[in-house]
Amino acid sequence: MTDAYTRFVRSAPGGALARQLGLPRPARLRRREGRPEPVLGPVVVLGDSAGADAIAHLLLEEGTDVRRRFEELRSVGSVILVMDELAAPSELGPLVLPLAGAMRSLAPGARVVTISRPAGAEEPARDAARGGVEGFLRSLAHEMRGGATANGVLVEDGVALDAPGVLGALRFFLSARSAFVTGQFLTVSSAAGGETENRSLPLAGRTALVTGAARGIGAAIARTLAADGARVVVLDVPGAGTELSRLANELRAVPIQLDVISDGAGERLVAFLRERGLTLDAVVLNAGITRDKLLANMTPERWDPVLAVNISSQIALTEALLEAGDVLGEAPRVVSLASTSGIAGNRGQTNYAASKAGVMAFVDALAARLEAVGGTANAVAPGFIETEMTAKIPAVTREIARRMNSLQQGGLPVDVAEAIAFLCSAEAGGIRGETLRVCGQNLVGR
Numbered sequence: 001m002t003d004a005y006t007r008f009v010r011s012a013p014g015g016a017l018a019r020q021l022g023l024p025r026p027a028r029l030r031r032r033e034g035r036p037e038p039v040l041g042p043v044v045v046l047g048d049s050a051g052a053d054a055i056a057h058l059l060l061e062e063g064t065d066v067r068r069r070f071e072e073l074r075s076v077g078s079v080i081l082v083m084d085e086l087a088a089p090s091e092l093g094p095l096v097l098p099l100a101g102a103m104r105s106l107a108p109g110a111r112v113v114t115i116s117r118p119a120g121a122e123e124p125a126r127d128a129a130r131g132g133v134e135g136f137l138r139s140l141a142h143e144m145r146g147g148a149t150a151n152g153v154l155v156e157d158g159v160a161l162d163a164p165g166v167l168g169a170l171r172f173f174l175s176a177r178s179a180f181v182t183g184q185f186l187t188v189s190s191a192a193g194g195e196t197e198n199r200s201l202p203l204a205g206r207t208a209l210v211t212g213a214a215r216g217i218g219a220a221i222a223r224t225l226a227a228d229g230a231r232v233v234v235l236d237v238p239g240a241g242t243e244l245s246r247l248a249n250e251l252r253a254v255p256i257q258l259d260v261i262s263d264g265a266g267e268r269l270v271a272f273l274r275e276r277g278l279t280l281d282a283v284v285l286n287a288g289i290t291r292d293k294l295l296a297n298m299t300p301e302r303w304d305p306v307l308a309v310n311i312s313s314q315i316a317l318t319e320a321l322l323e324a325g326d327v328l329g330e331a332p333r334v335v336s337l338a339s340t341s342g343i344a345g346n347r348g349q350t351n352y353a354a355s356k357a358g359v360m361a362f363v364d365a366l367a368a369r370l371e372a373v374g375g376t377a378n379a380v381a382p383g384f385i386e387t388e389m390t391a392k393i394p395a396v397t398r399e400i401a402r403r404m405n406s407l408q409q410g411g412l413p414v415d416v417a418e419a420i421a422f423l424c425s426a427e428a429g430g431i432r433g434e435t436l437r438v439c440g441q442n443l444v445g446r
């Protein structure tokens with residue numbers, strides 16, 4: 001699904017012309033090819049804390065080619081910067097500068113991951129150093145080339161570096177599953193969660209619902225969850241029934257035709273699950289629509305359905321599932337679809353951005369509620385993803401939106417799906433109330 005410009009600049013004459021004119025030449029992103037996937041090595045673990053030793057040791061035990069210095073390496077696959085014991089900004093330099101000399105040795109599709117603690121508001125020097133990691137990492141991500149990415153894991157004080165969530169987030173960022181995620185942080189706020197027993201099928205034995213699954217990102221989510229071993233319930237409007245049953249046949253999934261904003265949708269979903277004896281371990285709230293207009297031209301006909309589908313339906317569905325008491329498994333995972341528009345705002349999208357900013361606040365509040373039962377709620381905020389939704393954007397605006405990120409290309413639905421599958425996995429149990437951007441470090445907004 002590569003766009004026409006990218007195809008052109010990847011051809012010999014197109015590439016030469018783009019080089020001459022200084023035009024963007026988007027790299028081929030490294031995406032997952034098999035299950036389980038190996039970490040791109042050699043992996044250099046920098047830092048001299050006990051946490052750094054623990055991370056290096058764990059990776060070594062898994063058979064990864066781990067080094068503690070760059071030595072004379074000609075090609076470096078992954079770099080992990082462990083900075084969990086920073087006490088002052090002056091300590092940043094000695095930790096990050098060894099990477100300077102190795103930047104030109106990073107392999108195509110390389111990964112750099114920082115592991116540090118979030119800044120609080122307690123110790124000025126320590127928190128300045130912790131905050132500094134975020135600025136460093138976000139800038140580094142802008143400097144990566146060849147489809148390489150840089151991301152960070154923030155580990156709350158009191159959570160050990162070998163907690164499942166830390167290793168899970170680290171593995172996700174090191175892997176090809178995070179191809180379109182760069183310049184981002186994931187916070188691990190508790191030691192909850194567990195090791196994934198079967199890396200080839202991390203969701204084996206779990207059942208997941210995906211709303212808006214007939215096409216686009218929803219279909220990719222259903223495919224990825226199924227490939228990761230989950231049994232999938234795919235939901236979409238009756239009008240998309242044909243595509244939905246095709247997908248259900250392909251994945252041996254259970255289809256349900258339901259408009260999420262119809263009266264009693266939540267109760268009908270609960271009744272459907274009970275009839276079939278299904279309990280959901282994961283709920284992916286993906287169904288979403290746009291009705292773009294400047295506020296000057298905004299009408300209730302454009303405002304109301306966007307808020308209803310994108311956020312109110314999510315609140316009502318989860319409420320019905322939680323209230324039913326018997327259709328959610330232990331420690332349920334909820335993952336909702338936000339958008340970078342909800343973070344940065346976007347011209348012509350006051351309605352959409354309101355709904356998506358609402359999603360982020362919603363998962364935060366829901367996470368607090370689900371914590372009591374060991375569950376989590378998180379959101380994924382895609383940037384520009386190549387789907388029918390974005391194909392509707394006028395050509396010039398679309399081309400600009402597609403290039404305005406550090407990877408200079410649109411993401412694919414599977415990139416969003418991989419992030420969601422990770423958040424549904426056992427390893428992500430300590431991650432809650434987070435919004436993970438899958439946007440190639442979209443240059444718009446914060």
Ligand code: NAD
Pocket residue numbers: 211212213214215216217218235236237240258259260261286287288289309337338339340381382383384385386387388389390
């Ligand atoms: P899409 O329009 O291709 O697919 C959306 C799916 O949701 C369709 O199958 C549609 O039938 C279904 N749906 C819509 N209203 C429904 C309803 N009332 N009940 C049940 N199903 C309904 O969109 P997409 O690009 O795949 O987007 C999926 C999600 O990702 C949306 O929430 C969207 O806001 C979000 N998102 C997409 C992008 C992007 O670049 N494509 C960017 C940010 C966020």
